[in-house]
Amino acid sequence: MSILSRRLAVIVSWIGHPLVFVTISVGIVLATQLASRRAVGLISALFLAVIAPTGVLLFVGVRTGRWRDADVSVREERRRFYPIAIPLSALGTIVMWLANAPRYILRGGIITLLLLLAAAITNRWSKVSLHTLFATYCTVILFRVNLLCGSAALILAGLVFWSRLFLSRHTIFENISGVALGAIGGIVTAWISI
Numbered sequence: 001m002s003i004l005s006r007r008l009a010v011i012v013s014w015i016g017h018p019l020v021f022v023t024i025s026v027g028i029v030l031a032t033q034l035a036s037r038r039a040v041g042l043i044s045a046l047f048l049a050v051i052a053p054t055g056v057l058l059f060v061g062v063r064t065g066r067w068r069d070a071d072v073s074v075r076e077e078r079r080r081f082y083p084i085a086i087p088l089s090a091l092g093t094i095v096m097w098l099a100n101a102p103r104y105i106l107r108g109g110i111i112t113l114l115l116l117l118a119a120a121i122t123n124r125w126s127k128v129s130l131h132t133l134f135a136t137y138c139t140v141i142l143f144r145v146n147l148l149c150g151s152a153a154l155i156l157a158g159l160v161f162w163s164r165l166f167l168s169r170h171t172i173f174e175n176i177s178g179v180a181l182g183a184i185g186g187i188v189t190a191w192i193s194i
Contacts, residue, residue, distance in 0.1 A: 009163040016160030017071070018134040019058075022112075023051055025138035025153065029145050033102070045099050050092035057084055073169050075127040082120035089113045104190070108141070111189045115181055122177065129170040132178030133185075135160045140186025 014020065026046060030039035061067040061081070068074050072081045093109030115137065119128045135157035143150030161179070164170045170178075 005166065009166040012156075012159045012163040013071070013131065013167060013169070016131050016135050016156060016163065018130050019051055019055055021131075021135050021138055021156075021160075023047070025142055026108075028142060028149050029108075030105075032145055032149075033104075042096065042099055042101055042105065045095050046092055049095040050088050054085065054088055057088075071131070071169060073127075075123060078120075078123050078127065082116065082123065086113065086116050086120065089116050108189045111185045112137075115185045118181055126177060127170065127174050128181060129164050129175045129178035131160050131164050132157070132170070132175045133182040136179045136182025137186045137189070138182075140183055141190040144190035 023043075027039075027043050030043055033039075034042070058067070058070045058072070061072070062070055066080060067077045072078050089109070090113055093106060093113060096105050096109050115133060119130060119133065122128050135153070139150060139153040139157045142153045161175050164175055165172065
């Protein structure tokens with residue numbers, strides 16, 4: 001394993017971290033679909049309700065030794081992560097509802113919550129890659145919003161898939177499971193009218 005390849009994999013993995021990938025993707029969706037003032041208000045509310053608390057949770061978890069890394073890469077450690085991450089996701093959806101966010105944002109929040117629940121249930125047998133799950137989920141949604149953004153996200157999602165394998169954080173099955181769940185979630189969120 002070359003040092004350069006490892007560094008690239010680590011950088012891609014950080015850029016593809018669900019908190020980063022999802023935040024940027026939601027920002028793109030809001031910026032392209034809503035007036036800028038409304039978009040800034042919603043992304044700020046989402047940041048304060050979900051993204052910042054989850055980031056603090058991960059940081060404190062690593063600092064205290066609760067988790068080995070900010071990816072919560074050890075399957076047994078995820079048993080302590082999901083019971084906190086799932087309510088935070090639910091809180092984000094409630095905040096978006098209270099902020100009178102568009103229906104597609106609320107649907108995305110509900111699907112995100114369901115994806116986390118599915119990953120938590122699956123964690124009993126297999127550690128689904130949340131990196132590939134949310135990279136795929138966001139990519140499918142971004143293709144609906146903007147072809148160029150979707151194409152860029154697809155390239156990054158492919159690199160995230162590679163990085164998770166290269167860094168030995170996931171098996172091929174765990175990555176493919178993440179892609180499958182993310183694709184289903186993205187299709188339901190952005191491509192099916194409910």
